[in-house]
Amino acid sequence: MFELADPAVLVLLPLPLLIARVLVSRPVLERGLPVPDHIGDILIAAEPKRSARRRVFADRVLLWAMWGLTLFALSGPRELTPVSALKVSGRDLAIVLDLSGSMVRDDFFLDNRQITRLEAVTTVGADFARRRGGDRVALIVFGSEAYYATPFTFDTEAVALRIEEANIGISGRATNISDGLGLALKRMADSQAASRVVILLSDGVNNAGATNPRGVAELANGMGVRVHTIALGPKDLESANFGERGVVDAATLRAISEISGGESFRVKTTDDLISVTQALDRLEATDSAGLSAEIYRDYWTWPAALAAALALFAVWRREG
Numbered sequence: 001m002f003e004l005a006d007p008a009v010l011v012l013l014p015l016p017l018l019i020a021r022v023l024v025s026r027p028v029l030e031r032g033l034p035v036p037d038h039i040g041d042i043l044i045a046a047e048p049k050r051s052a053r054r055r056v057f058a059d060r061v062l063l064w065a066m067w068g069l070t071l072f073a074l075s076g077p078r079e080l081t082p083v084s085a086l087k088v089s090g091r092d093l094a095i096v097l098d099l100s101g102s103m104v105r106d107d108f109f110l111d112n113r114q115i116t117r118l119e120a121v122t123t124v125g126a127d128f129a130r131r132r133g134g135d136r137v138a139l140i141v142f143g144s145e146a147y148y149a150t151p152f153t154f155d156t157e158a159v160a161l162r163i164e165e166a167n168i169g170i171s172g173r174a175t176n177i178s179d180g181l182g183l184a185l186k187r188m189a190d191s192q193a194a195s196r197v198v199i200l201l202s203d204g205v206n207n208a209g210a211t212n213p214r215g216v217a218e219l220a221n222g223m224g225v226r227v228h229t230i231a232l233g234p235k236d237l238e239s240a241n242f243g244e245r246g247v248v249d250a251a252t253l254r255a256i257s258e259i260s261g262g263e264s265f266r267v268k269t270t271d272d273l274i275s276v277t278q279a280l281d282r283l284e285a286t287d288s289a290g291l292s293a294e295i296y297r298d299y300w301t302w303p304a305a306l307a308a309a310l311a312l313f314a315v316w317r318r319e320g
Helices: 007-012 015-023 037-046 050-074 117-130 156-164 177-188 213-223 250-260 270-283 301-319
Strands: 002-004 077-084 091-098 108-110 113-115 136-142 146-153 195-202 226-232 264-267 292-298
Touching (some): 007 050, 050 301, 091 117, 091 146, 091 156, 091 177, 108 270, 113 117, 117 270, 146 177, 177 250, 213 226, 213 250, 250 264
Parallel strands (some): 195 226, 226 264
Antiparallel strands (some): 002 077, 108 113
């Protein structure tokens, strides 16, 4: 709905006329004085020409237009516009990301280009985070130790940028799955969210920390936190040769998800990883009615700009 924020400003429109009546004295009317014909012709010739009178009239129109537009801008023309507010899912979602030394292995392909596991995860993971509009999302990274990289926030773009900036070695080169998951649960302990979810991604075997990952999964179950796990890497511990490096403990990750009531995923290629993030989108959908709001869209800049343009034109016309 269109309206004026301060319509009272428009009462100033006749102000120039009032000022002119007060400050400009009226001419004294006198009776006519007869003069000879040749003198009358000279006086008539001395009167302003029609073109000059038109110019004066045009100048007055310009001045009134500038005055009217300026007052219209000051009155605050605006429109009340309904806007959809941020959809809120009522979910706290923690992304727990493995940054151990094995993530440097370049056994993934993206766009026909060989990339490291870390590049695959940061590329796909950042895109996943950006699609979580409505969730409160946090990022936790772990290696030998676990760190809280991003607090719970609705700013999914900030979380996505932190995922893209993730570097191997910042948290040590071992794989401490228990502490990574445990830190996520600690941060969720006081959460009032209707739904609490952890996305845990690892490409290795838990080889650091004093806690058993299955025990942490039982704690998650007791808290009502679902843990979805992603086992990343071409080979897993069950099928790999003894002592082979760079394998993932898919069985433990699967047990974590089963105990906590979540889902487990096995990722061997970048396409698998993309499919997993899409499956998680379906499992933890963000669709909700959301809240509605109304905001004012201001239009004062248009009459103000037009008044300024007319002022420039008047200056150019006077100097021309």
